[in-house]
Amino acid sequence: MTDTLNIATSNVGEAPETSRSDWQSDQEVRWCPGCGDYSVLTAIQLLLPELGVRRENTVFISGIGCAARFPYYMDTYGVHTIHGRSPAFATGLAMARPDLDIWVIGGDGDMLSIGGNHLIHALRRNINLNILLINNQIYGLTKGQYSPTSEKGKVTKSSPVGATPRPFNPVSVALGAEASFVARTHDMDRRHMQEVFRRAYQHDGAAFVEVYQNCNVFNDGAFGEITKKAARDDMLIDLHHGEQIRFGSESEKGVARLDGGVQIVDVADVGEEAILVHDETKPDPSTAFSLSRLAEGPHSPTPIGVFRACNRDEYGRAVAEQIAEVTASRGKGDLASLLRSQPTWEV
Amino acid sequence: MTDTAAPPDALPVDKVIVRFAGDSGDGMQLTGDRFTSASALFGNDLATLPEYPAEIRAPAGTLAGVSAFQVQISDHDIMTPGDAPDVLVAMNPAALKSDLHMLVPGGTLIVNADAFEERNLAKAGYEQNPLEGSDLDAYRLITAPMTSLTKEVCKDLGVKPRDAERSKNFFALGLVSWMYSRPTEPTMEWIDAKFAGRDLIIAANKAAYNAGHAFGETAELGHQRVVVPAAPQQPGTYTNINGNTALAWGLVAAGELSGLPVFLGSYPITPATDILHELSKHKSFGVTTFQAEDEIAAVGSALGASYGGYLGVTTTSGPGVALKSETISLAVSLELPLVIVDIQRGGPSTGLPTKTEAADLLMAMYGRHGEAPLPIVASRTPADCFDVAIEAARIALTYNTPVILLSDGYLANGSEPWRLPEVDSLTPIPVEFATEFNHTDADGEPEFWPFLRDENLVRPLALPGTPNLMHRIGGIEKQDGSGNVSYSTENHAHMVAVRSERIAAIEVPDVEVVGHPEADVLVLGWGSTWGAITGGVRRLTNAGYKVAQVHLTHLNPFPKNLGEVLARHKKVLVPEMNLGHLARMVRAEYLVDAQAIGKVTGQPFTAGEIEQVALGALDD
Incomplete structure (x- = not known):
């Protein structure tokens, strides 16, 4: 942006210290009592003061759905757009204003059904957005229809004898789009959420985070088998870069390469050295994709944490660089010259 | 104006309408465009009508594949590409079959005789060669073996026969240029520039042009050579401009006049794509072009850029407007500036993508859910697209509203001479964003109300990044003033009325009779x-x-x-x-x-x- 432009640019330099309450808007939060969205909101409102960012430089963009009410509750800039289109709106904003921290929040219907196209293209381009997909495997705002992540056979109001299609695995979709940052967390562990959101914020480019979230009204307990405290040791495989992928109360289980993919093994059976060491920076997304396929649904040991975090050109900056390069080589555009750039004649 | 004077024996006429017609692969658009440019430089007034098939390469020689370019040149102010052509150039039987009915009785018909062979005649549906019967007696028929003469002059240049054949449109151009005393230099210079580095092609095209010119001079055509003298025009600098280029330049100008960078979100669609092409060239004006994944993302990104303080623009045709309508309604609700350009074409559905129509007005006016009024402007000539693009941006930025600009395929591709405006004479578009609190809450604390309107019912825009003025907006109904979510039925009725009144109150100039x-x-x-x-x-x-x-x-x-x-x-x-x-x-x-x-x-x-x-x- 040049100095001749009318638009303000954000403040730079050290941000003033803030606390959780500074990030809370004066609007009453209106999710159902017990909804998992409350804990996501809390995690964000606790994390942002730690990041040392400015409220005025922070924007929350959402589409339609329960989770999409998020921006109204943040004392930042925010736009509640239309169903599925938040990544498109946010892409334009991010290209126009690389100085902003932009968070995009939506549910599984918003981002994987009506807005699936925008999501995969935002990830493909690697535009600088923090995208939180709040997955509760149900349409909540419309009161309980099966969603693109609902399991096959799910009985809902619109599938009284069971949903027939196979669900999307959001992490697999994001990796398939070659997102440069892909992670998963869940609403029962605020600390884990905060750490994953922090990593997403720090990532340069599009960061995709799937959040398993409980809809206690229309799909209660969908993730209970893996997220309740007593089950976590055996059912959650917490990925850490550079460390062996192991889980179980005694770390007795792990993930090893087998038959061209990865499988869950007993460490005692295969030996410590056979256990896969997690490398989130691998340019080739194949291993991360294999990890995303370990669990068909939240009923068996499921990886969480950062699947992939690698460096790729950030789209908005690449576009801005082209503009800067052309301007540097040709000089700032001159309207009078533009009008005379085709053959002219004098009368 | 060039120094090429018309020959002294040329008969002055006040206007002529020439139509070049041939197969899609025959280069008729280029031929027409060159004839037009030479005429513009000669000082004529002119108007053009390019017509081409929707298929990139329709089967060669068929009626479906006919591509035509009509131009009227005159010594006075004209408004249209003309009613019926005085001259029809038919490069093949299909072109003759499809366009002959347009030619005025007694008009001049120039045909490429080489193309009238059995296969082409059959493809065009002729049982007999029309050049051989008496069917064409009503016209002044000039048959020229364009393909073979072009190949002949190219032989000594070392050009392969197949490449030489491609130059036959320059033969036609040379012949018509001779008949109408068009200057030669501009076309020669254009060939040099266009095909720079490809010497054989330059040589072939020039040789073909000269052969056509010589054919006119030497063949016993029995025609008086004519000239269309220059038209009296207001003093100034002129260029020949088509509507899409003028529109793109108008958007660049609007960015300069408002001091806002332009963001174009667009998805390729005929006949609007050339605006995306043109604006992509003008990065040095700070113009950002974004080729989105679909029409919806195109308008969504433009609205996002507007929210960030850019002049957000999306360009499309009717089917694209239909896809964008939900986002346009969001822009109505958010009261953000946005320019939506609709280059109309024949519909519904895919319709006639390369033919013109103007049947999107009621969609522009009413084609949204809810009560969602917005301003609409329309351009009237190719050059007018420049002014109307600025006007659309002026309304959008002054009143914080989406604006639909209607053009059409005829204006988009048609061209006319344009007296260039002085940049200093263009009216600036003042834009001011909010930087201060504008309200006091119940406790006496200052706050920012994003929907606290001014006397024109226009709300303030505070850009993200502005300290203290953090606020939320969205598609849910808002309380007028505070902008907070409101489900109050009274407030909704009030907001519907305000959105209607504020558009109705936009100042526009009176009509002139x-x-x-x-x-x-x-x-x-x-x-x-x-x-x-x-x-x-x-x-x-x-x-x-x-x-x-x-x-x-x-x-x-x-x-x-x-x-x-x-x-x-x-x-x-x-x-x-x-x-x-x-x-x-x-x-x-x-x-x-x-x-x-x-x-x-x-x-x-x-x-x-x-x-x-x-x-x-x-x-x-």
Whole structure:
């Protein structure tokens, strides 16, 4: 942006210290009592003061759905757009204003059904957005229809004898789009959420985070088998870069390469050295994709944490660089010259 | 103007209409474009009509594959590419078959005789070679073996016969240029520049052009060579411009005039794509172009950029507007500036993508859910697209609203000489963003209300990044003033009324009546019909009839004096390239008995058609 432009640019330099309450808007939060969205909101409102960012430089963009009410509750800039289109709106904003921290929040219907196209293209381009997909495997705002992540056979109001299609695995979709940052967390562990959101914020480019979230009204307990405290040791495989992928109360289980993919093994059976060491920076997304396929649904040991975090050109900056390069080589555009750039004649 | 003087024996004529027609692969658009450029540099007034098939390469030699370019050049101010061509160049039998009916009786017909062989004749549906019978006796027929003569002159240059054949359109151009005393230099210079580094192609094209020119000179054509003298024009610097280029430049200018960088979110669609191409070239003006994954993302990204302080623009055609309509409604609700450009084409659905129509007016006006009014402007000539693009941006940025700009395929691809405006004469578009609190809460604390309106009912825009003014906006109904979510039924009724009033109150200039102010018959138009209506009304006025004309740039809101003007005339005729959109709008608004004159053949009105319709109304 040049100095001749009318638009303000954000403040730079050290941000003033803030606390959780500074990030809370004066609007009453209106999710159902017990909804998992409350804990996501809390995690964000606790994390942002730690990041040392400015409220005025922070924007929350959402589409339609329960989770999409998020921006109204943040004392930042925010736009509640239309169903599925938040990544498109946010892409334009991010290209126009690389100085902003932009968070995009939506549910599984918003981002994987009506807005699936925008999501995969935002990830493909690697535009600088923090995208939180709040997955509760149900349409909540419309009161309980099966969603693109609902399991096959799910009985809902619109599938009284069971949903027939196979669900999307959001992490697999994001990796398939070659997102440069892909992670998963869940609403029962605020600390884990905060750490994953922090990593997403720090990532340069599009960061995709799937959040398993409980809809206690229309799909209660969908993730209970893996997220309740007593089950976590055996059912959650917490990925850490550079460390062996192991889980179980005694770390007795792990993930090893087998038959061209990865499988869950007993460490005692295969030996410590056979256990896969997690490398989130691998340019080739194949291993991360294999990890995303370990669990068909939240009923068996499921990886969480950062699947992939690698460096790729950030789209908005690449576009801005082209503009800067052309301007540097040709000089700032001159309207009078533009009008005379085709053959002219004098009368 | 070049130094190429017309030969002294050339007969001056006031205008001529030439139509180049051939196969899609024959280079007719380029040929027409070169003839046009040479004429523009010669000082003629002109108007063009390119017509090409929707298929990139329709089967060669078939009627479906015919591509044509019509241009009228004159020594006076003209409005249209002409009613019927005086000269038809037919490069193959299919072109003859599809376009001969347009040629004026006694007109000049130039054909490439080499192309009239059995296979091509069959493909065009001719059982006998029309060049051999008496079917063409009504015309001045010039048969030239263009392909073989071009190959012959290229032989010594070392050009392969296949490459040489591709240059035959330059033979046609050379021949017609000789007949109408067009200057040669501009075309030679253009060939040098266009094919720089490809010397054989340059040599072949020049040789073909010269061979065509020489053919005119040496063959016993039995034709008087004519010249169309330069038209008197206002002093100034001129360029030949088509509508899409003018529109793109207008958007660049709007960015400069407002001090805002332009963001174009677009998805390729005929006939709007050239605006995306053109704006992509102008990065040095800070223009960002984004080729989105679909029409919806194109408008969504543009709205996001507007929210960030850019001049957000999306360009498309009718099917794209349909896809964008939900986001346009969001822009109405958010009250953010946005320019939506619709280069109309024949519909519905894919319709006739390369043919012109103007049947999106009612979609622009009403094609959204809920009560979602927005301003609409329309361009009337290719060059006017520049001014109207600035006007659309002015309204969008002054009133914080989405604006739809309607152009069409005829304006997009047609061209005319344009007297370049002085950049200093263009009116700046002042834009001010909020930086301060504008309200005090119950506890006496200062706060920012994003929907606290000014006297024009316009809300303040505080850009993200502005300290202290953090606020949330969204598609859910907002409390007027605070902008907080509100489900109050009274507030919703109030907001619907405010959104309607604020658009209705937008200031637009009054209409001007052209022609006789007390005429019984008024011809009301909008968009690209301006040229034909002006031409038709002028003919009648010159013949002593009392006819008047009004042409609208602003279709919503209407100019304040329009109702009073319409009431002054007994009959109101509304020629439109649809089945009566504007006619319906003025009937509803003013209770006038406006008569719709529709044309939906994919081709613009001719001045003659307007003349006849108005004459009929005068006779009633």
